[in-house]
Amino acid sequence: MKNFIDEDFLLETEAAKTLYHQYAKHLPIIDYHCHLPVKDIATDRNFQNLTELWIEGDHYKWRAMRTLGIPEKYITGDSTAEEKFEKWAETIPYTFRNPLYHWTHLELQRYFGITEILSPSNARKIFNQCNSLLSTPAYSTRNLLRKMEVKVVCTTDDPADDLEYHRQIAEDNFEIQILPTFRPDGLLNIESKEFNNYLKEIEQKTGIAITTIQSFLKAVEARVEHFHEHGCRLSDHGLEFTPAEDFTDEQLNDILQKKLDNSELNTEEVLVFKSGLMFHLGKFYALRNWSMQLHLGPIRDTNSRMLNDLGANAGVDSIGDFPQAKTLAKFLNSLDQIKSLPKTILYNVNPAENEVMASMAGNFMGDTPKGKIQHGAAWWFLDQKDGIEKHLNTISNMGLISCFVGMLTDSRSFLSVPRHEYFRRILCNLFGNDIEKQELPANFEWIGKIIQDICYHNAKEYFQFPELVKLEKQQ
Template sequence: MKNFIDDNFLLETEAARKLYHEYAKDMPIIDYHCHLPVEDIANDRRFNNLTELWIEGDHYKWRAMRTLGVPEKFITGNSTPEEKFGKWAETIPYAMRNPLYHWTHLELQRYFGITDILSPANARKIYNQCNSLIKTPAYSTRNLLVKMDVKVVCTTDDPADDLDYHRQIAEDNFEVQVLPTFRPDSLLNIENAGFVDYLQLISGKTEIEIRDLKSLLKATESRINHFHDHSCRLSDHGLEFAYSEDFTEEQLNEILQKRLAGKNLNSEEVMIYKSGLLFYLGKFYAAKNWSMQLHLGPIRDTNSRMLENLGANAGVDSIGDFEQAKPLAKFLDSLDRIKSLPKTILYNVNPAENEVMATMAGNFVGDSQKGKIQHGSAWWFLDQKDGIEKQLNTISNMGLLSCFVGMLTDSRSFLSVPRHEYFRRILCNLFGNDIEKNELPADFDWIGKLIQDICYYNANEFFQFPQLADVEKQS
């Protein structure tokens, strides 16, 4: 019997193995969307134990443990780190066919050299073995990124962030570029209780008193300029659906001033404001040649009791079933019509919308920009073998897979980079199987080039990270 997760894991044919080992395996990594805490990278954080590094904050693992009936005290409660790890080890044998089973063993191998199958029987041994390594400098946050040959990490950052940690990392000349991403959800969510206080915070950062639409847009543009000066080249939006209600500047101004005066808004006013501000944000991004990411479709924080006890990102979110096609088409067209549509990546969390996103991307390509509108990588609940294969097949059928900007981790864990390897193995297996079935020619040099483009070069060209571009030209 073959060893589990050997060199040919997920590679079903000789052609797939050749593509992976000769073309994909050694490509560097651009992780252009994640939620790694930049403070940890700036301070080169050292973790105290495996639980702290691997389980804390990982709502994927939390959901699995809760599903198995593990008490919350062993998940987010006050149990000891070793007890929490023990409960995770108890969960793993029951997680077969969940992507966590693959990710767990890939991460144990790639970071710690452990090829054993995690179980309650060996949990203490593995825990102690990993802890002995974690105490060494090689397992600091920066060294973990270098170990995986990561070239770029794009964090997710609020417009009010001073970006001091990003500046610190840049001044340290750290070999991995750690760049901010502009995530203006707090500017858009006018219905939130803390919205007015948040605008006051932005006013303080920009020295622009926000009292109407004109001053809000001026302050927003100031923050975008601040991010751009710190090498930001992407924005990101977490939305249920694209906002695209008709609006006028006068309407937006009246709605904003009403909210600033402490008055409540009705649902129609909220949507008009969000639609207008999202439109102006798109114009700002296009002027900076940024890429706009739209993460569409989840229902977040559905369990109010868990939200009250643990806060957001507790692992109580799900796939939503919102209407996507019409509002998204209207939003993209409103910017395209005035030649202000930025490079855009469309992510769907509902698998039923794969073809919607892929065909929508094809409606707005052009302007001499390769792959200007992208159907983004399989995201969140779809980030597993089946979801990745379906997303890749959808792009292949509806567009050009050769233009795809590839994988990301979307993770808060410093041990998640092997998800890029997981993706690359699946990608090579699809091409390899087509070669074996004679559905593609056995032109390994050309297909290998396409695979390397998807793994690395397309993202480098698409996002145009300043320092990385310089490195590539010199090489």
């Protein structure tokens, strides 16, 4: 009987098979946005069991299990690793048409060579088989990345991080670049009760006393430069919408002073402060040729009971319906006016905003690097087959798909890299179907080049990662 996931999985036509197998399949991977714990890479961790590696921290799986009515003790609770895995295996037959079904079996096959369909009847056997492999050096975190031909991984890191683990990895001469990404939530969230304590951390890291907006921005830029020296070439912002209020530095100073005095800020003051800081950060990024990622639109931590019990990233977030277009346009324009708009990637979690983001990206091109403003990959609730196809169709209709920088995992799991393969198969199928319908010419050499650019070369050119740039110059 034919395997469920065979070599032509998701490839519906001969043209799609040609594009995938001859042009996309063997390309290396740049995973330019993820949430992998960098300490695990620095220590080359071996996970104790498949549950620890595969289920812990994966809120996609948690949501599915909760939907099926599985008690929380088997999801994030104190049940054993084997019990949790068995409950996941119990869930799998009910995930038909959810991307988890495809991802689960793709990951079992690519990492462990398992072609069986996971179910309660074979759960214990698969659990033990995988665990026996995980105990070997070949299944350490670094070797898991090597197995998938990864060239670059960009983690997500707080500005206060001293980047000790990134430095350790670089000193080890690990051939895969593990680079930090600047995620300044703590700097932006002035409304937080922890903001003043966080500023003390930044003071300690920089040696700069933060007493005015000028000293605050000096300290922020010092952290940006620290990240740059450690290979960082991207920032990342998780926002409901882009703040873009009018501001002056005097206003920003007054708001900061008020916060330092432990006075309550109103909603307008918070927005003005965030707007000003985003503008200054954009300038810092542009100066260093960084790429700025804007992840827009989710409502986070909606279930306060689960938040209190489990903390953030518990799997209780959803798609938001915030107005995006006007403030985003104003923010991008404010930086473009002074020629300080960095390369920018716009991600939307609300599918209704696909066309908004794709059309917005086209407003700030021209006399710039190829594809300077990107409509970023289908994200979070949209990174399944249907969402990926809709995203690719949107950027094809409203921009140039040939300039797209491709897929990322956005994951905390070391088994998520096959999502790049999943994307590549969907991409090749889309082009292959167009060829079969004679909506595109059967020019495989040229279309194959476009496929390869989207899967790898565009990202390499766009982000200008230090070691890849060095290798290119040597060649």
